[in-house]
Amino acid sequence: MICHVLHPGQWATVQDAGRIGHQREGIPVAGPMDELALRLANLLVGNDDRAAALECTLVGPTLRFDEHTLIALGGADLGATADGTALPLWRPICLPPGATLSAASAVRGCRGYLAIAGGIDVPAVLGSRATYVRASLGGLEGRALRRGDRLPIGAPTELARRIGAAVNLDRGGQRIAIGRWGASKSLIPFYTSSAVIRLVDGEHSALLTPEARERLWSGEFRVGAQSDRMGYRLEGTPLELRERCELLSDAVTFGTVQLPPGGNPIVLMADRQTTGGYPRIAEVASVDLPLLAQLKAGDRVRFRSISLEEAQRLYLAREDNIRQARAAIALRHH
Numbered sequence: 106m107i108c109h110v111l112h113p114g115q116w117a118t119v120q121d122a123g124r125i126g127h128q129r130e131g132i133p134v135a136g137p138m139d140e141l142a143l144r145l146a147n148l149l150v151g152n153d154d155r156a157a158a159l160e161c162t163l164v165g166p167t168l169r170f171d172e173h174t175l176i177a178l179g180g181a182d183l184g185a186t187a188d189g190t191a192l193p194l195w196r197p198i199c200l201p202p203g204a205t206l207s208a209a210s211a212v213r214g215c216r217g218y219l220a221i222a223g224g225i226d227v228p229a230v231l232g233s234r235a236t237y238v239r240a241s242l243g244g245l246e247g248r249a250l251r252r253g254d255r256l257p258i259g260a261p262t263e264l265a266r267r268i269g270a271a272v273n274l275d276r277g278g279q280r281i282a283i284g285r286w287g288a289s290k291s292l293i294p295f296y297t298s299s300a301v302i303r304l305v306d307g308e309h310s311a312l313l314t315p316e317a318r319e320r321l322w323s324g325e326f327r328v329g330a331q332s333d334r335m336g337y338r339l340e341g342t343p344l345e346l347r348e349r350c351e352l353l354s355d356a357v358t359f360g361t362v363q364l365p366p367g368g369n370p371i372v373l374m375a376d377r378q379t380t381g382g383y384p385r386i387a388e389v390a391s392v393d394l395p396l397l398a399q400l401k402a403g404d405r406v407r408f409r410s411i412s413l414e415e416a417q418r419l420y421l422a423r424e425d426n427i428r429q430a431r432a433a434i435a436l437r438h439h
Contacts (some may be wrong), residue, residue: 165208254326
């Protein structure tokens with residue numbers, strides 16, 4: 106099956122779980138900014154939760170589907186419609202042949218995800234279909250979508266076929282069939298333009314002055330205009346170190362908070378480099394990365410301290426909830 110791109114939106118790329126296992130070779134992971142949204146949308150259409158889907162930024166695309174298609178939308182609300190029917194988030198949806206899906210501007214959050222049963226079947230590069238634009242790697246020719254592109258869609262799983270059949274039974278005479286069930290509210294983050302993000306102390310947190318440490322926890326930062334998928338540049342009262350230091354470059358990860366000489370923190374995101382030489386003053390708790398990923402330029406963020414043990418507990422609890430959701434969907438459509 107082919108999905109036709111009638112309009113690409115502002116910045117839509119193919120993303121899966123990311124290019125794991127190649128950072129030692131200097132190759133970034135890439136993958137989704139909001140991993141949770143991509144995973145939940147995939148589960149709703151019977152895909153592996155890390156299958157390739159579309160990540161759409163701020164303004165969504167217009168797409169045409171030539172065959173019966175099972176989709177799910179997650180992440181930011183892009184005001185998506187199909188042939189005039191408003192499409193909800195976090196529920197399976199069946200589109201008939203010839204349907205046109207149109208998305209507008211983000212209402213809350215800034216990154217929406219479109220999962221399609223069977224996944225987007227572009228060639229895997231180094232084990233991943235994720236797009237890393239800086240190196241023209243993966244995705245559709247290593248770039249964002251363009252008008253006239255044709256996205257190949259893989260064969261749906263047996264579970265996807267059963268989900269689609271069940272959704273179609275609930276059609277009720279409507280051209281667009283929308284499932285009566287969806288992702289649990291307990292799994293869905295509440296996106297906001299003023300987020301509170303929890304941080305674990307980084308390796309170099311002790312280098313901050315007491316005053317800077319206090320400002321990190323009590324101050325408010327704004328996401329700068331130079332922010333992108335590689336990193337968020339935060340603007341606020343600069344943070345100072347006790348003394349200047351020269352560090353060897355070391356490994357960084359999604360959510361590493363670096364402090365460059367100017368004193369304004371940088372939070373590394375999905376397209377981060379593999380190593381960095383700035384002091385690593387904190388790490389974002391994994392469960393809060395989706396909230397951070399949905400912030401756009403001008404949005405505000407405050408930080409709260411959390412222990413490593415509590416961050417790990419929250420992460421494991423979230424993963425357990427995702428496993429339960431996967432099992433519940435399979436049981437419902439066995």
